[in-house]
Amino acid sequence: MQHIKQYVDEHRQRLLDELFALLRFPSVSADPKYKADVLNTADHVAQKLRDAGADNVEVCQTAGYPIVYGEKIIDAAKPTVLVYGHYDVQPADPIELWHTPPFEPTVRDGKIYARGACDDKGQFYMHVKAFELMMQTDTLPCNIKFMIEGEEEVGSSNLSIFVKANKDKLKADVVLISDTSMISMEHPSLETGLRGLSYVEVEVTGPNRDLHSGVYGGAVANPITILSKMIAAMHDENNHITIPGFYDEVIELTPAERTALNNAPYDEAEYKKDLDVVELWGEKGYSTFERTGTRPTLEVNGIWGGYIGEGAKTVLPSKAHAKISMRLVPNQTFEQITQLFTKHFLSIAPANVKVKITPHHGGEPVVTPTDSIAYKAAQKAIAESFGKEPIPTRGGGSIPIVALFEAELGLKTVLMGFGLDSDALHSPNEKYDIFNYYKGIETIPLFHKYFAELSGF
Numbered sequence: 001m002q003h004i005k006q007y008v009d010e011h012r013q014r015l016l017d018e019l020f021a022l023l024r025f026p027s028v029s030a031d032p033k034y035k036a037d038v039l040n041t042a043d044h045v046a047q048k049l050r051d052a053g054a055d056n057v058e059v060c061q062t063a064g065y066p067i068v069y070g071e072k073i074i075d076a077a078k079p080t081v082l083v084y085g086h087y088d089v090q091p092a093d094p095i096e097l098w099h100t101p102p103f104e105p106t107v108r109d110g111k112i113y114a115r116g117a118c119d120d121k122g123q124f125y126m127h128v129k130a131f132e133l134m135m136q137t138d139t140l141p142c143n144i145k146f147m148i149e150g151e152e153e154v155g156s157s158n159l160s161i162f163v164k165a166n167k168d169k170l171k172a173d174v175v176l177i178s179d180t181s182m183i184s185m186e187h188p189s190l191e192t193g194l195r196g197l198s199y200v201e202v203e204v205t206g207p208n209r210d211l212h213s214g215v216y217g218g219a220v221a222n223p224i225t226i227l228s229k230m231i232a233a234m235h236d237e238n239n240h241i242t243i244p245g246f247y248d249e250v251i252e253l254t255p256a257e258r259t260a261l262n263n264a265p266y267d268e269a270e271y272k273k274d275l276d277v278v279e280l281w282g283e284k285g286y287s288t289f290e291r292t293g294t295r296p297t298l299e300v301n302g303i304w305g306g307y308i309g310e311g312a313k314t315v316l317p318s319k320a321h322a323k324i325s326m327r328l329v330p331n332q333t334f335e336q337i338t339q340l341f342t343k344h345f346l347s348i349a350p351a352n353v354k355v356k357i358t359p360h361h362g363g364e365p366v367v368t369p370t371d372s373i374a375y376k377a378a379q380k381a382i383a384e385s386f387g388k389e390p391i392p393t394r395g396g397g398s399i400p401i402v403a404l405f406e407a408e409l410g411l412k413t414v415l416m417g418f419g420l421d422s423d424a425l426h427s428p429n430e431k432y433d434i435f436n437y438y439k440g441i442e443t444i445p446l447f448h449k450y451f452a453e454l455s456g457f
């Protein structure tokens, strides 16, 4: 531990400056306008891996954005850790709500404000720097492979093709990912599951053209009103989702598992204060942790239609749209839930509108083992660097590729995230605590050390 602390101390400023340089790339994968920037980010990450001491560094081309690969094989007999992360970020919009520019990292109150600060540049870069530390101090105890992709925020569809085509190259013993949250720095935790995702877009069409809302209003169904009613009908008075069969495959937690989950520290007043809401909302009979970690949900992510410009325009629109996501838990599947949604949504549409449903990307839910060598290594690493045993939790977000690692590579994942739910991922003013960044760089070498040790090396 001493050599770790000393290395971080000696390189403190540079470690931060390098993260800032990475954060300045506007690597927004969803918006074609940033194509050149995303490609430049991949080259930059590759160079940083080379500088840190990785061999066979490659910017692997795909039909979309490239995957950055690099490795250090010290001894074929030793175990191999495959580190996954993503260099792409979510769009910064709404840009006017940022207090400082999203791609000009700024420190306020010990926190780095920038798009990607936590999700996932600040987190995957800790692995690059921890690797550098192990190389420089001659303490790398196992083999390491890096796979940093550029399309996580848009569904990783090209990564799944890459994984299927490169099983040998990606051979490893475990996947290690820092792209999730901890409860808090005082209550370090390890996520032991991720929810799946089904994401659909719906279009409701009424009359064949926009109409004068005075001339036709009152005589023709307004698609916005109809869509709103359909969406409102997706939850009942207990906030259960009304799609028939939606919960059929859901594995209920045992009373012991529920108790364990609900024992994690949780301050409801603080939670509400952070979000500025007077009351929480959710499925009756479940706690907040259960609602976000172990129960499926349905959310409207966006809704639009009609006139939304300046001033007033009297119009009865022809179309209304919404983007709807469903978070899934074991053993729901993306395909089955998408089908159930589609069937139900079409069935509740009144005859006065036409409904079109377009599925977007999705992913399967995962639960990660807590009895594996790798999980124990993560526990030991966190216990040592934080001075506290980590609490197991279930994450509400999705990293669809994790289920694919298991299906295609037969690899389990350890989710050793250092973010906080309050870091404003995907929101304006995303942030990452400088403390967490250094803490991550200090904890990761301990993971490798204990993983090698517990594997018999």
Ligand code: BES
Pocket: 119, 120, 152, 153, 154, 155, 156, 179, 180, 181, 194, 197, 361, 363, 395, 396, 397, 398, 399, 400, 425
């Ligand atoms: N890193 C997040 C997922 C995450 C965040 C998991 C916090 C657990 C805790 C990831 O980058 C992400 O945003 N995933 C998307 C899904 C993707 C297909 C766009 C998500 O969860 O919405």
Ligand code: MN
Pocket: 086, 119, 120, 152, 179
């Ligand atoms: Mn992420």
Ligand code: MN
Pocket: 090, 119, 153, 425, 426
């Ligand atoms: Mn994300």
